[in-house]
Amino acid sequence: MDPKSDAAAVLDVLKWPTAQKFVDRCAEFFATVQDLTPGKDLEARLNSDFGPGTPFYDDFCKYIKQGLQEGWVAETEISGPNYRRGKIALPSAETRYFSITTVYMNAQDEGSDFKGQYHKHPYGEINCVVQIDETAELMGMQGWQGAGWTSPGPGTHHYPQARGGALVALFFLPAGRISYDADPGMKQPLSV
Numbered sequence: 001m002d003p004k005s006d007a008a009a010v011l012d013v014l015k016w017p018t019a020q021k022f023v024d025r026c027a028e029f030f031a032t033v034q035d036l037t038p039g040k041d042l043e044a045r046l047n048s049d050f051g052p053g054t055p056f057y058d059d060f061c062k063y064i065k066q067g068l069q070e071g072w073v074a075e076t077e078i079s080g081p082n083y084r085r086g087k088i089a090l091p092s093a094e095t096r097y098f099s100i101t102t103v104y105m106n107a108q109d110e111g112s113d114f115k116g117q118y119h120k121h122p123y124g125e126i127n128c129v130v131q132i133d134e135t136a137e138l139m140g141m142q143g144w145q146g147a148g149w150t151s152p153g154p155g156t157h158h159y160p161q162a163r164g165g166a167l168v169a170l171f172f173l174p175a176g177r178i179s180y181d182a183d184p185g186m187k188q189p190l191s192v
């Protein structure tokens with residue numbers, strides 16, 4: 001697959017009743033975060049107010065795990081079965097103009113991490129870490145994150161990077177914006 005592309009078919013949620021319920025649940029979440037700006041402060045707030053054991057987080061994990069079983073989560077291979085993507089919803093009024101995407105990463109080898117396609121977030125990202133293996137972690141701008149959230153700020157760029165097993169990065173992008181025209185040598189913004 002083209003490394004500068006985020007190609008993946010958009011899911012037809014009408015064919016997946018659980019996916020429709022999941023999108024409805026996401027819409028309730030978006031109503032609570034739509035006025036907040038991605039970044040370090042939002043990441044801390046998401047982890048304190050919406051972390052493991054809270055209704056949104058627990059529902060998102062339940063739906064994503066069910067979706068993996070049913071086949072509507074991260075169904076498009078990017079490079080083999082251990083790195084897959086799925087677009088569940090494009091921005092719309094229903095989703096407060098967030099997109100909903102899932103990326104499955106399986107960092108299998110002990111002691112090594114997995115890096116995906118380098119990319120940039122013009123408007124930032126809200127990223128829910130759904131652990132499939134309870135040791136799995138995702139790299140955020142503030143470091144490794146297990147069960148919980150990361151939220152890279154506007155203009156930041158990074159690798160999708162996982163270690164310690166399999167996880168699903170469930171991420172919400174304001175206006176659906178993501179850019180693959182980025183490389184690790186670029187400067188980060190003042191606030192990440």
Ligand SMILES: [Fe+2]
Nearest residue numbers: 119121125158
């Ligand atoms: Fe990202």
